[in-house]
Amino acid sequence: MSSASPTSAAPSPSTSTATVPSWDVRRPPAAPGRVFLVTGGNAGIGYFVAEQLSATGATVVLGSRDPARAELAMASIRARVPGARLRAVRMDLADLSSLPTAVESLTRAVERLDAVVHNAGVARDERTRAETGDGHELMFGTNHLGHFALTRWLMPLLSAAPTARVVTVGSFAAKSERLDLGDLQSRQDYRPGTAYGRSKLAQMYFGMELDRRLRAAGSTVASVVVHPGGALDSLTPSRPPLHVRTTGAALRAAPAALMVQGKEAGAWSAVRAVLDPDVRGGGLWGPRVFGLRGEPRPERVWKHLADASVAARLWEASRELTGTDPVAR
Template sequence: MTGWTNDHIPDQHGRTVVVTGANSGLGLVTAAELAHRGAHVVLAVRNTAAGEEAARRIGGAVEVRELDLASLASVRAFAVQLTADHPAIDLLVNNAGVVLLGPRRTSADGFELHLGTNMLGHFALTGLLLGNLAAARQARVVSLSSITHRNAHLDFDDLMFERGYRAASAYGRSKLATTIFGVELDRRLRAAGLPIVSALAHPGLTRTNLTPRAWEHRGRLGQLIASLGLLATQPVERGTLPQLRAATEPGVRGGQFFGPGGPWETRGRVTEARLSPEAADPAVGKRLWATAEDLTGISYL
């Protein structure tokens, strides 16, 4: 593979890194690559047993902490404990996410589960750790987008998708919201004069455990669909490269967005990706930010 690869990752000694959803898939590979280059990596995971197994596989300076992004109480507890032990954080990778193709489900706080986990949980986490990031030198936040954000639209009158629910659309909306958050975070960090970079990445179509899980409710048919879908995907090691580049390449600018550069950005070498017009719209960013503050009770920037 030509272009940017994990061989380009610079030395990470002295950096404290938090990766959400780090026990499998993109998060596991991201955490492993950073740890192998010397970073102290916090695996922020919902299932701590799986996290401990991942830590054993990774080796190095790795610790496991419980974080359920579908629960604001869990996010707050995680942030309090992490701050006590790591007052400065150099990198936050907002990687964790859910893909559900069954009936509508809600988080512990009553949010539609995709939006609550993929965006609102990370919005709250980033805000609660902003002081830790500001205390580090040249800190970064990387938000994980998806190519599905380009076909999505936020309905602020039904943000929780209570009417006409469709799981695939709910996932796309959550990734659009995540993308808007990453872009708006960059605007606000610049306005506040904080030396923190907010960058974004998407993995294209990547072979992770999320796709099989999403189709579990369809039984054998679901297994067949998931298996056929794998044929169109790239290995997780390649899918992780955009977020690793966003996280580690010297000179990354706030608001930069990385993804595969092949056909329809589904696979291929890492390049700059394109935002949908809605994701780039400052008015939408401002509105979503205010809504997220109201929903989570967390205000920052």
């Protein structure tokens, strides 16, 4: 496979620049021998991250709650990427006690992880608050706490790679949200849209703080935060039986394509964060056009997301809620 080599170093994660290293989203660099884990790799953006990474020759592991759906996803990828190297591991981020066992099964299959893409997530429209089996609000508990704890158990595999990356997939919806550190579980004020946006913002704070703590610990692992912009099912190419886009849906969504994109394109930022050697830890990457669509580029870290004091307080709260620390000394 041909590779596209970046021509210049990525800018500082805290700044924005018009000069972005060259990158061909359709022809990412080859990565034979490397191993990548994608949580929620059986559907949505996670599926397209897995499909695109598999085209590089790497081994891609799909983390999924549902083994049957993981098998369907792997069959779909193999139909489009002949010779794709794929594995699946059963992984339920809403059940924190199950994560050590899931990672143990992964450790029996691979010797290291070159990257993990923290993509899996729950989005709910129901007005009634729901909880995980551990008693955490479902979206916060799955999207944030699940990945926080998972990173702890994956760290030995990540540390075994020369320069591994943790890529956290946030959301553009988080840009307009602010964390309520006194009500992280939305017990006092539950609104599904707000709870979702805050759960994704918590993930993004985690990704930023993780990189700071990894640097302080002298780790070779880096942490990068990305978001997919506006990614709609109606603009997403079909991958039957996982996703089928009808002609009517495509026509109705055509005007929206001026501002947003499908989930195949929504995967580009995460794929670049995994593969581009010039991407640096502590950075934020998103689509080029207003942060909503287009090829991935480095963004100025959002002002509220750059607040290290909030990130540190969230880290301590998450450590207490999960009983784990991803960068335990």
